[in-house]
Amino acid sequence: MTLTATKFTPEVMLSAPRRSPGVPNPAGTLALYSVSTYSFHDHKKTAQIRILDIASGDSQSLVEEAGASEPVWLSxxxxxxxxxGGSGSTTLIVQRVGSPEAPAYEAGSIKxxxxxxxxxxxxxxxxxxxCSALATRDGHLVNPATEKKAHSSAKVYTTLFVRHWDAWNTQNSSSIFYGALEKKDGQYSLSGDALxxxxxxxxxxxxxxxFGGTGDFDIGPEGLVFVAKDPELNDAMYTKTDLYFVPLKTFTESAPAAPRIIKTPGLEGYSNSPVFSSCGRKVAFTRMRSNQYESDKPRLLVVPDINNPDAVEEFYTTPDGEGGWDARPESIxxxxxxxxxxxxAEDHGRTLIFQLPSTPSDAGTSLPTPxxxxxxxxxxxxxxxxxxxNDTLFVTTTSLVDNSCYSTTHPHANTYTVISSASKHGRSFGLSRASVSSITFPATSSDxxxxxxxxxVRPSTFSPGSGKKYPLCMLIHGGPQGAWLDAWSTRWNPAVFAEQGYVVVCPNPTGSTGYGMALQDGITGDWGGRPYRDLEACWEWVVGGxxxxxxxxxxxxxxxxxxxxxxxxxxxxxxxxxxxxxxCHDGVYSTLNQWTTEELFFPIHDFEGTxxxxxxxxxxxDPARxxxxxxxxxxxxxxxxxxRLPITEGLAAFNVLQAKKVPSKLLVFPDENHWVLKHENSLVWHREVLGWINKYSGVEDEQQLVEQAKELTLE
Known part of the structure; x- marks a missing residue:
């Protein structure tokens, strides 16, 4: 990473190289990752595929060309x-590492x-x-670039789900395609040149x-496992996704067997993270109980033999059905x-790795340990x-001051070794762990x-005992079943606010994940109750000395x-x-408008009914009350x-503030969804947000005084 900043600003954060998680090769000697960088000078993004030497931490570029993405190891x-490529096609390119004399070649082309x-x-x-791709109702691969264009933009619906996240739904749907790469004369090629x-x-x-991706399916020697919504239930009203198994022997079968459902009686919610065992016969995955609660607790399950999909075992079962491990397992x-x-699983503001025996009988009631x-x-x-x-893990982490860190972790010794930090543990940004801490305060006595x-997160210039005071910046997370984590973000990064001159406090009140299901579920039917009182308690604790x-x-x-x-x-x-x-970013003006959203199971659960x-x-x-x-x-x-929260929610709030003559400002992004993802838009977002709070907190005046002092010094 060549960037070195004396002050962490939005421009520094948004233009800093962004590394993907690292993936080691089978030998464990090299790790593969991609990195992208945006230039506000040239107004464009560049990307590379790079190779990291795990022993030394040194890296080198492997591929640097437009349109190259999603590298994986073949050997x-x-x-x-x-x-x-052109006309919407995709080419499979193979590149040998460390052999410049061996040029990249095409292993196949997909239309x-x-x-x-x-x-x-x-x-x-x-x-x-x-891989995944859009498919027509009859199963054919969709290529938007070559599809016949309609003469009208009209959309007609007779059932729910009309739109989702940031797109209007069509009859096309995501599907999993498979194939086999065969090696002949030293080169791989896609069998039959088709998927x-x-x-x-x-x-x-x-x-x-x-948000589904590679975590929704896995490949094993016996075939494919994947999760899919229950086609008998309406996607807008229910969260139920089931795990399926498609037996495949060669991955060249042109007519695969029908997917076989993995039944989990009593668990009817989201299924996630299916992964084959090392031997390829077993599958572990997670599943929630409720079919209308997107943030229900995932239960950890295992299929001991994928060819006997009816025999599923659950970890940490309890007679009341709540499960003995009060955590939310994710990746496996x-x-x-x-x-x-x-x-x-999340744990008190961090995402940690836990280990446990791989069979429920061996795990017993001894809970996983981090x-x-x-x-x-x-x-x-x-x-x-x-x-x-003994196992060794290659781990990718981020933190509030470090945007990418690769390490090796040794579970048997409970130690780790850092290999590479993209930001030198935050030093390239002028940040350090000394700025990060946490507080714990009691809920109000009534709760x-x-x-x-x-x-x-405090400013990097903070000096304990100096007597200098900093305005409080309280950040309130979304979800509501979510949490502020000790993790990097380019959308809501507490360090950006801290470096403006604030002490940033990020509370995880009732509704937050990672603190047990009782705290998380306490928000149900109580959106403005306990969570609000927790924020009041945070305020009183912070300002109470x-x-x-x-x-x-x-x-x-x-x-x-x-x-x-x-x-x-x-x-x-x-x-x-x-x-x-x-x-307020993409917030709710009136809860009576919650049925303008797309995933209706969300308000049905959180407001306990339609x-x-x-x-x-x-x-x-209802805030509008x-x-x-x-x-x-x-x-x-x-x-x-x-x-998810239509633009009218923001317009209504702004109109009310303006009509009341309350100082207010409206910032609209016509081309963004629930998040602001484009670099240039994000820079405007940060400038407007920081400009707004700095004006009213007095930080703007402080910054002007600093600049004036610099000018006087120069004179």
């Missing part, structure tokens, strides 16, 4: 990646865009390949939109000998070759019985999504008068492609 020294590439070497030396749709002739769709990895499972990883949160992890019979945790460096008279608060709801709710409550300025069944709950927590109290200056940000 210890061969990489395959996708290259988008349409594909993504989520995965490969698996089979016993006969061929390589099974799977087969594993879901053709079925009503199934996978990966599950809008099998040990080399299949005796151990490594599983990620293993040592670097500061921050785990993004991905992979097995390296065993050393002295009682639990403590609330918050992450804290526990953080003397905080200037409460210049405090600001910001939030997005549910955090945006909370900003609008705070506007109408006593806490709203304690802030000098507020900022609006017809429980209108009182929607009305009780209290607009007579709105008085604090507020910035409203909303995006027109946010179909």
């Amino acid at each position: 210890d020294d061969e990489v395959i990646y996708l290259k988008s 349409g865009p594909i993504s989520n590439l995965k490969v698996k070497k089979l016993a006969d030396g061929t390589v099974a390949l799977a 087969t749709n594993a879901l053709a002739g079925t009503p199934l769709s996978s990966p599950v939109p809008p 990895l099998w040990s080399h000998d299949d005796a151990t499972l490594y599983v990620t 293993i040592a990883t670097p500061d921050g949160s785990v993004s991905t992890f992979h097995l390296l070759p065993a050393t002295d019979g 009682g019985g639990y403590d609330v945790h918050a992450l804290v 526990n953080m003397p460096e905080v200037d409460a008279d210049r405090a600001v608060a910001l939030g997005a999504s549910y955090g945006g709801f909370m900003i609008n709710w705070i506007q109408g409550q006593p806490l709203g008068r304690k802030f000098k300025a507020l900022a 609006i017809e069944e429980n209108r009182a709950a929607y009305e009780k927590w 209290f607009i007579d109290q709105w008085a604090t200056p507020q910035l409203i940000i909303h995006s027109e492609l946010d179909y």
Whole structure:
């Protein structure tokens, strides 16, 4: 990383190289990753595929060309990646590592865009390949570039799901395609020069939109496993996804067997993260219980023999059905000998790796234990070759000060070794771990019985005991079943606010994940109740002498999504008068409008019924009920492609503020969804947000004084 900054600004963060998680080769000597960089000078992005030497930490460029993406290992020294071409086609390119005399070559060409590439070497030396792509109702690959264009833009629907996330739904759906790469005369080629749709002739769709990817399916020597929504239930109303198995022997079968469902009686919610064991006969995955709760607790399950899919075993079962492990397992990895499972889960503001025996009978009631990883949160992890019979993991982490760190972790010794940090552990940004801490404070006495945790980020110039005071910046997370993690973000990065001159407090109140299901589920039917009181308790703890460096008279608060709801709710409550300025990104103006969203199971669960069944709950927590109290200056940000919270929510809030003559500002992005993803738009977002809060907190005046002092010094 060549960037070195004396101050961490939005420009520095957004233009810094972004590394993907690293993936080791089978020998464990090299790691493959991609890196992209955006130039605000040239207004364009460049990308590379790079190779990291795991022993030395040195890296070198492998591929640097437009359209190259999704590299994966074929062998210890061969990489395959996708290259988008003309007319919407995709080419499979193979590149040998460390052999400049061996040019890259084409292994096949697909007449349409594909993504989520995965490969698996089979016993006969061929390589099974799977990917995802859009398919028509009759199972054919969709190529938008060559599709016949309609003469009208009209859309007609007679059933729910009309749009999702940021797109209007069509009859096309995501599907999994497979094929085999055969090696002849030293080069791989796609058998039959075509891929087969594993879901053709079925009503199934996978990966599950809008965020499904390679984690929704896996390749094993016996075939494919994947998750898909239940076609008998409406996608807008239910979360139920099932796990399926498609038996395949050669991955050249042109007519695969029908997918076989993996039944899990009593668990009817999301299925996720299916992964074959090292031997290829077993499958581990997670599944939720409720079919209308997207944030229900995932249960960890295993299929001991994929050819007997009816025999599924669950870990940590309890008579009441709640499960004995009060955590939310996510990604899963099998040990080399299949005796151990490594599983990620959130825990008090971090994502950690836990280990446990791979069978429920061996696990018993002894709960999983975390293993040592670097500061921050785990993004991905992979097995390296065993050393002295012990597993070693290659781990990618990020933290509040470090945007990418690769390390090796040794579960048997509970130690880790850092290989490479893209930002030199934050030093390239002028950041350090010394700026990061956390606080714990009690809930209000009326709620009682639990403590609330918050992450804290202070300016890099902060000096304990100096007497200098900094305005408080309170960040409120979305979800609401989510959490602030010790992890990197280019959308809501606490360090960006801290480096402006704030003490940033990121509370994880009722509704937050990673603190047990009781705290998380406490928000159900209580959106503006316990979570709001937890934020009040946070305020009182911070300004009550526990953080003397905080200037409460210049405090600001910001939030997005549910955090945006909370900003609008705070506007109408006593806490709203304690802030000098507020900022609301894609927030809820009125909970009575929740049925303008796309995933209707969300309000059905959180408000305990449809609006017809429980209108009182929607009305009780409606921020619009209290607009007579709105008085604090507020910035409203909303995006027109946010179909989860339509643009009218932002417009209504802004119109109310303007009509009341409350200082307010509206920032709109016509080409963004629930998040602001484009670099140039993100820079505008940061400039507007920081400009707004700095104006009302007095930070703007402080910055002007610093600049004037510099000018006087120069004179």
